[in-house]
Amino acid sequence: MKPRPLIEAVGLAKYFPVRQGLLARNSAVVRAVDGVDLTIARSEVLGLVGESGSGKSTLGRSLMMLDPPTDGQIVFDDTEITPFSDRLLQPYRKRMQMVFQDPFSSLNPRMTVGEILEMPLRFHAAALDKAGRREKAEQALETVGLPGQYLTRYPHEFSGGQRQRIGIARALILEPEFIMADEPVSALDVSVQAQVLNLFARVRQNMNLTMLFVTHDLAVVGHIADRVAVMYLGRIVEIAPTRTLFAQPRHPYTEALMSAIPMPDSGNRRQRIVLKGDIPSPISPPSGCAFRTRCPYAVLECAQARPPLRLVEPGHQSACIRDDLTLVSPLDAVSEASPTWARAI
Amino acid sequence: MTTAAAPLSVFATPAWYQNRTLRRFMRHRLAVMGTVMIALLIMACVFGPYLLPYDDLKIDIRHRFAAPFTGDHYLGTDALGRDTAARLLNAGRISLLVGFFAMVISTVIGASIGVIAGYYRGWLGAVLMRIVDAFLSFPSVFLVLVLAAFIKPNPIMITVIIAATSWMEIARIVETEIRSLRERDFILAARMIGASSRWIMFRELVPNAIGPIIVAATLTIAHAILLEAYISFLGYGIQPPLPSWGNMLNSAQQYLGKAPWLAIVPGLAITLAVASFNFIGDGLRDALDGRSDLK
Amino acid sequence: MSANITVSDLSVSFRSARGYVPVVHGISFSIRPGETLALVGESGSGKSVTSMAIMKLLAPAPMTRIEGRAVVTDNQGNPVDLVALDEKQLRHIRGNRIAMIFQEPLTSLNPVHTVGDQIAEAIRFHERLSKAEARRRALSLLEQVGIPEPAKRLDTYPHELSGGMRQRVMIAIALAMEPDILIADEPTTALDVTVQAQILGLLRDLQRKKGMAILFITHNFGVVAEIADRVMVMYAGRIVEEGSVLHVLSSPRMPYTRGLLASVPRLEHAGLGQAELGTIPGYVPDPAAPPAGCAFHPRCAHNKPGICDVEPPELVEVRAGHQLRCSRWQELCLEGGVR
Numbered sequence: 019m020k021p022r023p024l025i026e027a028v029g030l031a032k033y034f035p036v037r038q039g040l041l042a043r044n045s046a047v048v049r050a051v052d053g054v055d056l057t058i059a060r061s062e063v064l065g066l067v068g069e070s071g072s073g074k075s076t077l078g079r080s081l082m083m084l085d086p087p088t089d090g091q092i093v094f095d096d097t098e099i100t101p102f103s104d105r106l107l108q109p110y111r112k113r114m115q116m117v118f119q120d121p122f123s124s125l126n127p128r129m130t131v132g133e134i135l136e137m138p139l140r141f142h143a144a145a146l147d148k149a150g151r152r153e154k155a156e157q158a159l160e161t162v163g164l165p166g167q168y169l170t171r172y173p174h175e176f177s178g179g180q181r182q183r184i185g186i187a188r189a190l191i192l193e194p195e196f197i198m199a200d201e202p203v204s205a206l207d208v209s210v211q212a213q214v215l216n217l218f219a220r221v222r223q224n225m226n227l228t229m230l231f232v233t234h235d236l237a238v239v240g241h242i243a244d245r246v247a248v249m250y251l252g253r254i255v256e257i258a259p260t261r262t263l264f265a266q267p268r269h270p271y272t273e274a275l276m277s278a279i280p281m282p283d284s285g286n287r288r289q290r291i292v293l294k295g296d297i298p299s300p301i302s303p304p305s306g307c308a309f310r311t312r313c314p315y316a317v318l319e320c321a322q323a324r325p326p327l328r329l330v331e332p333g334h335q336s337a338c339i340r341d342d343l344t345l346v347s348p349l350d351a352v353s354e355a356s357p358t359w360a361r362a363i
Numbered sequence: 364m365t366t367a368a369a370p371l372s373v374f375a376t377p378a379w380y381q382n383r384t385l386r387r388f389m390r391h392r393l394a395v396m397g398t399v400m401i402a403l404l405i406m407a408c409v410f411g412p413y414l415l416p417y418d419d420l421k422i423d424i425r426h427r428f429a430a431p432f433t434g435d436h437y438l439g440t441d442a443l444g445r446d447t448a449a450r451l452l453n454a455g456r457i458s459l460l461v462g463f464f465a466m467v468i469s470t471v472i473g474a475s476i477g478v479i480a481g482y483y484r485g486w487l488g489a490v491l492m493r494i495v496d497a498f499l500s501f502p503s504v505f506l507v508l509v510l511a512a513f514i515k516p517n518p519i520m521i522t523v524i525i526a527a528t529s530w531m532e533i534a535r536i537v538e539t540e541i542r543s544l545r546e547r548d549f550i551l552a553a554r555m556i557g558a559s560s561r562w563i564m565f566r567e568l569v570p571n572a573i574g575p576i577i578v579a580a581t582l583t584i585a586h587a588i589l590l591e592a593y594i595s596f597l598g599y600g601i602q603p604p605l606p607s608w609g610n611m612l613n614s615a616q617q618y619l620g621k622a623p624w625l626a627i628v629p630g631l632a633i634t635l636a637v638a639s640f641n642f643i644g645d646g647l648r649d650a651l652d653g654r655s656d657l658k
Numbered sequence: 659m660s661a662n663i664t665v666s667d668l669s670v671s672f673r674s675a676r677g678y679v680p681v682v683h684g685i686s687f688s689i690r691p692g693e694t695l696a697l698v699g700e701s702g703s704g705k706s707v708t709s710m711a712i713m714k715l716l717a718p719a720p721m722t723r724i725e726g727r728a729v730v731t732d733n734q735g736n737p738v739d740l741v742a743l744d745e746k747q748l749r750h751i752r753g754n755r756i757a758m759i760f761q762e763p764l765t766s767l768n769p770v771h772t773v774g775d776q777i778a779e780a781i782r783f784h785e786r787l788s789k790a791e792a793r794r795r796a797l798s799l800l801e802q803v804g805i806p807e808p809a810k811r812l813d814t815y816p817h818e819l820s821g822g823m824r825q826r827v828m829i830a831i832a833l834a835m836e837p838d839i840l841i842a843d844e845p846t847t848a849l850d851v852t853v854q855a856q857i858l859g860l861l862r863d864l865q866r867k868k869g870m871a872i873l874f875i876t877h878n879f880g881v882v883a884e885i886a887d888r889v890m891v892m893y894a895g896r897i898v899e900e901g902s903v904l905h906v907l908s909s910p911r912m913p914y915t916r917g918l919l920a921s922v923p924r925l926e927h928a929g930l931g932q933a934e935l936g937t938i939p940g941y942v943p944d945p946a947a948p949p950a951g952c953a954f955h956p957r958c959a960h961n962k963p964g965i966c967d968v969e970p971p972e973l974v975e976v977r978a979g980h981q982l983r984c985s986r987w988q989e990l991c992l993e994g995g996v997r
Contacts, residue, residue: 084551111555120548126571138557279851280884282879
């Protein structure tokens with residue numbers, strides 16, 4: 019039996035008007051998210067990967083109803099929340115929380131850690147008195163590996179990794195079912211990044227969390243996610259269980275993205291697929307397949323129609339029309355890497 | 364370079380932060396001088412009149428135009444033989460009070476409008492800021508004069524009129540500040556938690572904008588004192604016999620040749636007060652700007 | 659072959675309320691023509707300070723104190739010590755014999771001038787050339803750094819270009835005078851991986867053609883594997899391990915290097931629901947209050963009281979070209995603590 023989804027998006031779209039000139043009307047729209055279907059099962063971690071401008075953060079924020087979508091539906095626990103006002107959303111906010119990228123801008127510098135952590139309880143746990151809130155805040159801090167006496171300190175007294183832990187504690191304090199983490203480790207040093215990733219893995223286990231993990235870093239997503247969705251110019255181009263995606267990518271963009279990740283592989287330089295050019299402007303995306311302008315395998319048909327995301331094997335969807343391709347996986351690259359220390363050209 | 368390695372050995376408290384601000388402020392020599400000057404001025408205006416041998420309203424025609432530093436009229440007398448020192452200090456009370464309350468009123472109006480406009484943006488923000496622009500494009504001195512011509516001038520009305528024409532600058536500064544602050548993730552985090560707009564505006568945004576508000580408020584006092592002096596000098600402000608620095612200047616102008624001190628004394632007081640507040644404002648700006656450690 | 663740059667015993671201290679705080683302690687290295695040396699470390703390790711000190715881009719003398727030597731060759735072919743030069747003499751070296759590219763190309767380009775003007779100006783600063791001649795050179799540089807339609811790009815402004823294109827422009831400016839040394843401070847950190855791969859490829863190509871020495875500063879060991887010949891790992895202002903990329907990445911000896919490498923999530927383990935990533939407990943020490951002995955010992959899994967917290971270890975050569983700073987490296991090798 020298929021596990022019941024906790025959160026589901028159907029035909030989700032988010033357009034932003036672009037203002038040009040001084041008094042000009044909105045002359046164009048950026049299709050940041052352009053028709054995305056997505057389901058996240060209970061207790062699943064879905065990784066959402068894309069480069070800057072892919073629309074991954076906008077998709078995450080739309081799912082949380084922070085930026086209400088232009089079109090499409092969001093269903094949370096069998097209830098469609100898309101038409102809800104802020105007031106109606108209030109009970110759902112408690113159940114879905116967010117962790118931010120920038121640990122320096124996501125904590126109010128004028129509040130103590132205690133005030134920051136107790137704030138969600140003020141709004142959602144009215145039954146708790148002051149002492150009760152304090153106790154819960156202390157527990158939350160200890161859950162993320164910081165001593166409880168840090169409650170009286172201010173955010174600027176902490177390092178980036180510690181601040182990120184405080185941000186996670188804030189997200190966890192209401193015991194949500196769903197967490198959207200938007201690039202939560204990108205601003206951290208590698209050793210600290212590993213600590214925070216381990217923390218995510220641990221709380222996910224202990225609290226049976228469902229997560230959307232948004233990042234540009236495929237290696238990070240490979241470590242934490244059960245399933246991975248790859249986004250390009252506002253659309254999902256491939257989605258598969260993590261191991262499948264890494265072992266048998268079916269979309270050329272996924273292949274290129276994985277190929278571009280530099281790995282500290284004891285000096286063996288893999289043969290890379292280096293994409294030409296940059297991601298096109300989402301104001302005027304290419305016709306047909308949006309990736310065709312940079313795709314090494316593009317053929318004439320790619321320009322004709324926008325390829326839908328279709329099932330290529332159970333649980334694995336791809337939006338590429340070329341079924342004849344055999345794509346390279348970073349997993350074969352490791353075993354086939356040339357044994358001599360030489361520069362790939 | 365030590366951002367991620369924030370050394371835990373130097374734990375800071377809010378007191379520590381304030382001390383740092385204070386330390387930065389103390390390094391600003393002119394601002395410290397300004398603070399001392401204003402403190403002296405306030406003390407003189409509060410206690411001075413009780414210590415002087417003459418009342419500011421007492422007319423003594425026989426001793427008119429007494430020169431300063433002669434006899435016990437320390438700063439001489441005016442055309443009606445009133446003691447200039449007593450008038451100066453009583454005028455100071457009125458001028459400083461008008462300046463202070465005008466600042467309070469305009470800061471409250473300006474900050475509220477700025478916060479609302481900056482937080483809501485959209486059409487509400489646009490309408491509010493266009494109102495601010497409209498007020499700003501009207502020369503405030505004329506506006507004050509027009510208003511004063513219709514309203515019976517007493518100190519309270521003058522205060523209100525001055526406040527009504529000086530809140531725009533604060534509104535603009537606060538709006539800009541709030542606009543950039545609201546893009547920070549902690550505001551999103553507060554929304555995520557279900558915080559109300561009122562909470563976000565007054566508990567999250569305003570405390571972070573308090574620095575610029577204080578600076579603008581200080582500069583507004585200087586501006587208000589100057590404005591009061593203007594309109595009183597032109598005869599539309601504080602009405603004699605009640606003294607104010609502006610109307611002292613007004614009545615002094617007919618005797619410029621004969622008794623120049625009548626103009627010099629209030630003129631100096633205005634300059635001193637305005638310059639001091641401006642210096643304090645500059646000092647506060649620098650002192651409060653060390654927010655790099657807060658970001 | 660003689661080195662393009664030889665840095666010996668470089669130390670940097672910053673003035674603070676409690677006296678000078680040392681942030682870089684006696685660093686020495688040299689880079690040969692056509693060689694890329696990577697300088698790796700986490701924030702606070704002093705890696706960027708090192709490069710800024712070589713370029714003399716730090717605050718002047720009373721605020722910072724720089725000791726040691728950084729010798730390069732000037733236009734006449736004579737060796738000069740950058741540390742000893744004054745600002746006027748430095749101007750002939752900077753952007754000429756030694757150039758630098760940064761992490762954020764948008765802030766290092768002037769927004770009000772066109773790309774072509776900025777490159778031409780950089781050339782005319784060091785060479786007497788007509789405007790037209792400089793513009794021709796700018797065009798050829800844009801071509802060399804792989805900017806499509808270079809003639810059209812000459813007249814665009816920095817904000818009209820993507821991050822990758824801006825970094826190419828920065829590289830064009832840096833290479834305008836064909837420098838002997840290029841210092842690249844996290845030049846691909848702000849870029850997407852696909853663009854990063856392009857820029858790394860470009861730097862390799864250009865280096866092969868021009869033979870300059872590159873000092874590449876990064877926190878990413880993946881990028882090190884991709885671009886560098888040799889690597890230096892920095893911790894708390896000291897080099898803790900140095901060697902060929904092959905040696906350091908495949909058999910790191912210093913516990914800190916090993917910790918860092920273990921904390922990188924590996925593609926080959928993706929989706930295996932595997933064990934935790936390796937981490938290094940604790941935080942980088944405060945430079946004003948460094949721990950006694952080895953600066954890394956409070957965070958080190960192999961810390962042995964009485965040894966590690968007493969005497970700061972020296973940099974020792976463990977095999978040809980592979981140096982490290984650990985008092986217990988021999989024991990750790992025997993214990994099988996290292997691969």
